[in-house]
Amino acid sequence: MRPLRALLFCILLGAPAHAQGTPAELIQALQAAARAGDADAYRALLGGSGTFSVEGRNFAADLARVPQPSVTYKLSELRVDGDHARARLTLSWERTVGAVSLVSLPVRLERRDDVWRYAGEDMQVIPASTFTLGALNEADLPQRAAVLAPLLSGAAAQVQAVLGLTASPGATVKVYPSMSALSASVNLSLQPVGGWNEPGEAIKLMLPDGGTAERGALRLLSHEFAHLSVSAALEPGTDKRVPWWLHEGLADWVSSAYWADGRLDARHRSITTAAQSGWVPLDELRDFNAVPESRWGAVYAQGLGLVEFLTARSPDAPLKLARAFATSGDPDVSAQAVGFVTVGVLEAQARAWLAAR
Numbered sequence: 001m002r003p004l005r006a007l008l009f010c011i012l013l014g015a016p017a018h019a020q021g022t023p024a025e026l027i028q029a030l031q032a033a034a035r036a037g038d039a040d041a042y043r044a045l046l047g048g049s050g051t052f053s054v055e056g057r058n059f060a061a062d063l064a065r066v067p068q069p070s071v072t073y074k075l076s077e078l079r080v081d082g083d084h085a086r087a088r089l090t091l092s093w094e095r096t097v098g099a100v101s102l103v104s105l106p107v108r109l110e111r112r113d114d115v116w117r118y119a120g121e122d123m124q125v126i127p128a129s130t131f132t133l134g135a136l137n138e139a140d141l142p143q144r145a146a147v148l149a150p151l152l153s154g155a156a157a158q159v160q161a162v163l164g165l166t167a168s169p170g171a172t173v174k175v176y177p178s179m180s181a182l183s184a185s186v187n188l189s190l191q192p193v194g195g196w197n198e199p200g201e202a203i204k205l206m207l208p209d210g211g212t213a214e215r216g217a218l219r220l221l222s223h224e225f226a227h228l229s230v231s232a233a234l235e236p237g238t239d240k241r242v243p244w245w246l247h248e249g250l251a252d253w254v255s256s257a258y259w260a261d262g263r264l265d266a267r268h269r270s271i272t273t274a275a276q277s278g279w280v281p282l283d284e285l286r287d288f289n290a291v292p293e294s295r296w297g298a299v300y301a302q303g304l305g306l307v308e309f310l311t312a313r314s315p316d317a318p319l320k321l322a323r324a325f326a327t328s329g330d331p332d333v334s335a336q337a338v339g340f341v342t343v344g345v346l347e348a349q350a351r352a353w354l355a356a357r
Ligand SMILES: [Zn+2]
Pocket: 223, 227, 247, 248, 251
C-alpha cells in the first residue's frame, strides 16, 4: 500500500516524478532544462520572490528562444541553513560560436516540501530611502554600492524633469560587479551590458571595480529609471509595442545630461553621418530580439536623433508617440498622433532634419 499511496500523493500534489531532493539534483535539472531550451521545465525549478519571480521567468523564456546546448551549471561553496542555502553558481556557455563565457554568481536556493528550487542571485540589501537597493553579496561590493543610495532620488528627479514622469518610489535596483555578471543574470544570450531594465524586473546596474564616478552612476541610473518610468506610464502588457529605438532614444535623452564631456557632440556627429548615408530603416530597429548586435549602435543613435527631432517640434511629442505605439500597436496610427500622415513621412522628415543639422 505504501508505494501506491506515495504515488497517489505525488499525483494529487502535482509533484514532479523526480523532484530535486538535493541542491546537486536541482543544479543538474537546471542545466538539463537550459540545454534543452525547455522554458516550462526551467520555470518549474524556480522559487524566490520579488522582482526575481519575473526575472526568472524571462530568463527561462530566453532559453526557449536561444537554447544553450553547451551550458554547464556548477555549484560550489554550498552552505545549507535549514530550508535555505547559499552557494556559488558557475555558468559556462558558448554565447557566440567559438567564444566561451564564464561567469560565477553567489546564489540562493530554497527548500519547500523537501524540494529544492533556485531563488536567484544572493543580494545584500542596502538602505536607500523608499527604493530597494541590493548588491550582489560578494567581496566588498555591498559596501562600495552604498554610494549609489543617495543618487537614486536624483536619477528619478531627472526623469521627472525631462519626461514629466514620476519614477516608482518602490523601484528595485540590483548592483553587479561586472557587465558579464549582470548579463548572465538577465539572459544567457545577452551580450555584456552596463545597465538593464524590463517591465516588472529590477533595474540592474554595473558598479565597476574601484568604484564609480557620481556622474557615470547617474548616467546609468537615469537611463534605466527612464525605461522603468516609461513602461510604468503605459497600460500593463503594452510595453513591447513601443519600438526599441524609441525606448532607447527616450532613455538616452534623459541620461545625456550626465554624459562625459564631448560624448553628446560625438553622438550628434554619428547621427548626422547616419542620416546622410547609412541610415537603418526604423522598422528594422523595432524589435530587440530581432536586431543583430552589429546594429545596436544604430538603435541608440537614431533613437536619440528621432527624440531630438520630435522634441524640437513639441516637447511632449516623443512620449506621446510612445503612448500611441503602446495603445494602437500600429506605426501609422502612432505617427498620426504626433502630426504625421504616416510613419514613413515621420521617418523621412526626421532623417532630413538630422542630416541638415
Ligand atoms: Zn536602455
